[in-house]
Structure formats: structure tokens, C-alpha cells
Amino acid sequence: MKSFGTAIILAGGKSSRMGFDKQFIEVNQDRLMDIVINKLKKEFKEIIIVTNKPEGYYKNQYIVTKDIIEGKGPLSGIHAGLKLSSSRYAFVVACDMPHINLDYIRYMKEFIGNENIDGSVTKYGELVEPFNGFYSKGIIENIEKHLLNQRRSINSLLKELNIKYVEESKAREFSPNWDMFINLNTQEDLIGYLKKID
Ligand SMILES: Nc1nc2c(ncn2[C@@H]2O[C@H](COP(=O)(O)OP(=O)(O)OP(=O)(O)O)[C@@H](O)[C@H]2O)c(=O)[nH]1
Ligand SMILES: [Mg+2]
Numbered sequence: 001m002k003s004f005g006t007a008i009i010l011a012g013g014k015s016s017r018m019g020f021d022k023q024f025i026e027v028n029q030d031r032l033m034d035i036v037i038n039k040l041k042k043e044f045k046e047i048i049i050v051t052n053k054p055e056g057y058y059k060n061q062y063i064v065t066k067d068i069i070e071g072k073g074p075l076s077g078i079h080a081g082l083k084l085s086s087s088r089y090a091f092v093v094a095c096d097m098p099h100i101n102l103d104y105i106r107y108m109k110e111f112i113g114n115e116n117i118d119g120s121v122t123k124y125g126e127l128v129e130p131f132n133g134f135y136s137k138g139i140i141e142n143i144e145k146h147l148l149n150q151r152r153s154i155n156s157l158l159k160e161l162n163i164k165y166v167e168e169s170k171a172r173e174f175s176p177n178w179d180m181f182i183n184l185n186t187q188e189d190l191i192g193y194l195k196k197i198d
Contacts, residue, residue, distance in 0.1 A: 003088050004109045004134070007044040008081030009036060010074050011051040011095035012067055017185045022096045023051060025190065027197070032098055037062065039100040044091065048084050050077040069144070073152045078135055079143040089119070089134040094183050097131060098193060101180040104171065108134055111166060118142070118161035122171045122181070129171075129181045130154040 011023035011033065025032040033049075040047055047062035057064045065084055067076040078092055089112060091105060112120050112134060121133035139161060146157045174180065184190045 001088050002045070002086060003114075004091070004112075005044060006046040006048060006085040006087035006090040007040040008048045008050060008078065008085065008090050008092045009033070009040070009095055010077035010081070010092065010131075011049055011053075012077050013052075013074070013095075018096075018187060018190070021053070022184065023053065024056060025096070025184070027098075027194065033095055035098065036093065036095065036100055039102065040091075040093070043102050043105050046086055048081045048090070049095075050081045069147050072147050074130070075143050075147060075152055075154055075157065078154075079140060079147070082135060082137050082140050082143075085137055087137070089136055092131055092133060092135055094131045096184040097180075097182065098184070099175070099179040099182060101132075101174055104132070104174040104180055107170075107174065108166065112164060115164065117164045119158070120164040120166065121158065122166045123168045124178075124181070125168065128155060128158060128165065130158065131183070132181055 015022040023033055037047055049057060049062055049064050050067065051064060052066065054064045054066060063084055065080055068080045069076050082090055108120055117136065118139050119133060119135040122129045142157065142161060184193055
């Protein structure tokens with residue numbers, strides 16, 4: 001089994017704050033998702049999209065799948081993605097995070113190395129950034145138990161697992177303004193992003 005050959009993109013949310021489906025946002029006629037996918041392809045052989053609209057994708061370039069435990073938020077997506085992953089650790093990102101940082105991804109791979117952990121994510125003050133992180137295929141059952149107990153929080157699950165944390169100061173060396181963790185929740189977020197890339 002490969003160690004780090006897989007990236008999972010979560011695209012099964014309701015986009016309630018954005019008001020239209022975030023997975024199909026277009027930037028200069030390209031789908032934002034395609035920009036994300038094309039960057040990830042440089043570092044990952046296997047791309048898995050976990051979506052609630054599989055019909056919206058061409059399936060020859062990547063794996064397209066749906067939640068198995070539906071309607072429980074991002075952990076549902078991580079769960080379905082890990083099930084199909086052929087790698088020991090999968091990189092997990094949200095469909096609305098445009099600033100994929102390949103240098104940071106490479107750093108995280110080395111940081112994990114051969115260690116036997118449940119995942120690796122980045123600290124942010126007292127909080128953690130659950131995306132732009134690596135998760136082990138070994139936590140599938142942990143996620144199932146968590147969701148069956150009606151617990152949806154990734155952060156509360158992480159507290160129960162063996163996670164290796166990257167310090168915020170280290171991550172800031174790669175992304176001083178924290179861009180690589182920015183996600184587009186609202187139309188204001190999207191407008192701000194479009195202005196910046198102009
Ligand atoms: N597969 C899957 N992905 C999800 C689910 N809920 C959220 N996501 C994804 O997780 C990421 C982070 O979620 P949010 O930023 O809260 O997105 P969202 O839930 O669509 O947006 P809001 O409705 O505004 O909260 C996004 O990439 C979502 O597409 C889900 O139930 N299943
Ligand atoms: Mg949400």
C-alpha cells in the first residue's frame with residue numbers, strides 16, 4: 001500500500017451560507033474545483049471526490065463517490081473517501097479551499113514519515129485546522145462510532161485519536177497570511193478571493 005498517494009476532496013455540503021453550490025463555483029470559466037484538482041494531481045496519483053452530486057463530474061480522471069453515512073457533515077465525506085483510498089494516509093481538503101500549497105503538503109509527508117499515527121493536522125492558536133491535513137485509513141471505524149453517537153465534530157474526534165500536530169509557527173513559514181487554510185463560506189469570501197486573484 002502506498003503511504004501518501006491519495007487526496008480526498010470534500011464536496012458534499014449544503015453551501016447554506018454561500019447560497020449556491022460551492023463545488024461548482026467558476027473562476028474565469030474554470031471550475032474552482034478543477035484548479036484544486038490540477039494542483040493536487042502534481043502530488044497525488046489518486047484523487048477521490050466525495051460529492052452529493054456525482055452527475056456533475058467526468059469520472060475518467062478521478063474517483064467520484066458519495067457519502068455512505070449521509071447528512072452528517074465533513075466527517076461523512078472523510079469516511080467515504082478513506083474507504084476507497086488505496087493509501088495508508090490520505091490528504092483531505094475542502095472543495096472551497098483554493099490555495100493548495102504543494103510545498104506544505106510535501107513538508108507534511110516528511111513530518112509524518114514512517115510514523116504510525118491516526119493523522120496529522122495543523123494547530124491554529126488553541127484550535128486546529130482539520131483540512132489540509134492527512135488522515136489514516138485506520139480511523140474508518142472511529143469515524144463510524146463517532147457518527148453513530150450523533151457526534152459530528154472533527155475536532156472532538158481528533159482529540160480521541162493519535163494525531164501529530166504541526167505548530168502554527170511552522171505552517172506560517174509556508175503560508176504567512178494563512179491563505180492555505182482559507183475556505184470560501186460566504187459570497188463576501190468569494191468576492192474577496194476573486195478580487196485578490198485579479
Ligand atoms: N461529503 C460531504 N462533504 C461535506 C458534508 N458537509 C460539508 N461537507 C464539505 O466539507 C467542507 C467544509 O464544509 P463547510 O464549509 O461547512 O461547507 P457546507 O457545509 O457546504 O457549507 P454551509 O452549509 O454554509 O456550512 C466543504 O468542502 C463541504 O463541501 C457532507 O455531509 N458530506
Ligand atoms: Mg457546513
